[in-house]
Amino acid sequence: MKPYEKMNSQNTALVVIDIVNGCCHEQCEDGNLKFGKIRSMVPGLISFIKQFKETIKGQVIYTKITPWTKEFLPPNLRELYTDPACVYYSTDTTGFSEKFYEVQPEADDIVVTKNTYDTFADNAFRQILWDKGIKYLVITGVFTDGCVLATVCGGFQAGCNFVILKDLIETTDEQVRQELSGYLMRYTFPIMYGKTMTSKEFIDGWGGNTS
Template sequence: MSNILRTLAEKVEPRHTALVIVDMQNDFCAQGGYLQRTRAESGRNPIRVDENASIADRIGVLADGARAAGAMVAWLRSVYDFRYLADAHVAMREGEGCCMEGTWGADFFRIQPGPEDVVVDKHTFSGFHETGLHAQLQARGIGTLVMTGVATNVCVDSTLRHGFFLGYHIVVAEDCVGSGNPVGHEGTLSTVKVNFGEVTTSKELLRLFGRHTPAGAPPVL
């Protein structure tokens, strides 16, 4: 990519922007999902999931605004069946599997892809590692990734770094990402601001997308 975009408005022009929704799945986000359940049972670093519903709702509104403006919307879905995982990844799993194919835990949490959205399955933290995501983005002429989803400091972080290394401009919607690790969450946001891109709000992104929304389109609420 040779197009250097300086301002946020330039970066998130819808024709070359993809909203990336990372791992909004029951095992990561829901009460009784793998992450909340295993941490509660082990008694270490309990995960609070009570904020995930509001995060999901904000992502849903942002996705509607992105679609209305003509931006691409791409969902990353973890599928962590053991047969897909490297030994080092399996060693980090606790007890039962997480996001096992065909289970409730692997289903999307609260929000669902639209009919024109792209869904990419991944088997590790980065959405680019051995997936078709990069090819699909390139086919659409995408140069900017607007990152949302969970966990800020794990799969969102891994994917945005990988995307940056591939040449994408990176924007994080700070009210549309979350983590059970507040220190890690804030650390990723701080690192992005210094090294990888920009951090902004869904409200500001909706305002910028709205500049490109055709007249007469339904309002994004």
């Protein structure tokens, strides 16, 4: 059965969060910031996007980032990043970091560009959802403990309901972040924010299959 009884193709959207080079590509890795587990997840995500379009026939929304540099980020992030333990500025000035990694939005997909963690901080994104009558969001992407978490929290506060696909969200390879992501998927997401399941469970619930 569907995760929520009232879900349908008109009020449900798939959100693909930040599958961009800066969060995925090996050329953008640095020190402890490794994306191997993310790259391993992406082929399954690409397959699921196709299945979602064929089975659910709902809207697909991709998020991407502005250059993650001081001049593009909001004041609160710039102030946070004065702490050396938190600073996360990109040094790339070529535009490579902001380009999509492997995924390819199609003409009927929506692309939203954001300059902070929570996609709901972007008023244009909110307006797209309200204009289209979208209430249910199926969440995929990166980072589980960063922009995924922030978007789920922001969207729940805004009145949306969520399905979080635990096999299609991921974070960096660092052990502490992997452990935190596991806790989020086992406890925080399902208890506080939304139905948490695998992509196969989701598709099967709509009467489709993943084979």
